[in-house]
Amino acid sequence: MPEDFLHFNFQQHIPVPSTWQTQGYDQHQYTNVNYPFPFDPPYVPQENPCGLYHRTFDFQPNANKRYLINFEGVDSCLFLYVNQQFIGYSQVSHCTAEFDLTDYLQQGENHLTALVLKWCDGSYLEDQDKFRMSGIFRDVYILEREQNYLQDFFIKTTLSEDLKSAVVNLDIFSASLKMPQQSPIIFLIHKEKNFSIPNRTNSA
Incomplete structure (x- = not known):
């Protein structure tokens, strides 16, 4: 070449x-x-x-x-x-x-x-x-x-010993270098049929 x-x-x-x-x-x-x-x-x-x-x-x-x-x-x-x-x-x-x-x-x-x-x-x-x-x-x-968008995410769930509860960790990767360190995150959790937890906002 x-x-x-x-x-x-x-x-x-x-x-x-x-x-x-x-x-x-x-x-x-x-x-x-x-x-x-x-x-x-x-x-x-x-x-x-x-x-x-x-x-x-x-x-x-x-x-x-x-x-x-x-x-x-x-x-x-x-x-x-x-x-x-x-x-x-x-x-x-x-x-x-x-x-x-x-x-x-x-x-x-x-x-x-x-x-x-x-x-x-x-x-x-x-x-x-x-x-x-x-x-x-x-x-x-x-x-x-x-300019700011969600590029990737990783969900890791840790169950309790009795398997009745769990801790869910969510790692979010933004594609923008301009996104502030503290940004609002809105999430909705569903459990079983016709059941949901209302929208909540947290910071990451």
């Missing part, structure tokens, strides 16, 4: 989602108990096939929103660039990779470039009985979010 690959003159087209092997690139490869490359963890062959994807799109971002791009499946790893700026890296082929593009998008024309490698050190964990397919094989899309 040339060092100036971000300025590559693209002349071929490939549908996304798809894999290289089903579009006439590279070779089909099937393995069962063997690795598809010489076993030398965590290293993979220096001659590592890659795919370079580029998409130009017009965009009018709202200054009060955040924009996140999602790759639902990329085999085996992904280097992402927007407007020739490095955004991030991801591997684990069958998991969603999400990147915040808010600070990199510009009014009007934008350039999205994705460099995908056929093998990475994570390929050692994916030695299943299957055909080896490479590329962006699931959907790609951009989500619009509020």
Whole structure:
């Protein structure tokens, strides 16, 4: 791959989602108990096939929103660039990779470039009985979010010894660095059919 690959003159087209092997690139490869490359963890062959994807799109971002791009499946790893700026890296082929593009998008024309490698050190964990397919094989899309939004949460329940009561701990992760340390949380607890505890507000 040339060092100036971000300025590559693209002349071929490939549908996304798809894999290289089903579009006439590279070779089909099937393995069962063997690795598809010489076993030398965590290293993979220096001659590592890659795919370079580029998409130009017009965009009018709202200054009060955040924009996140999602790759639902990329085999085996992904280097992402927007407007020739490095955004991030991801591997684990069958998991969603999400990147915040808010600070990199510009009014009007934008350039999205994705460099995908056929093998990475994570390929050692994916030695299943299957055909080896490479590329962006699931959907790609951009989500619009509020500046402050709930990104993730984790609920942990600790039961009493007699199993008649419980303590519920809720860890909430906000995607905004601007959210104050003390923020109101409204919750509603349901118990059995047609029974509920009224709304309550707490701080976290």
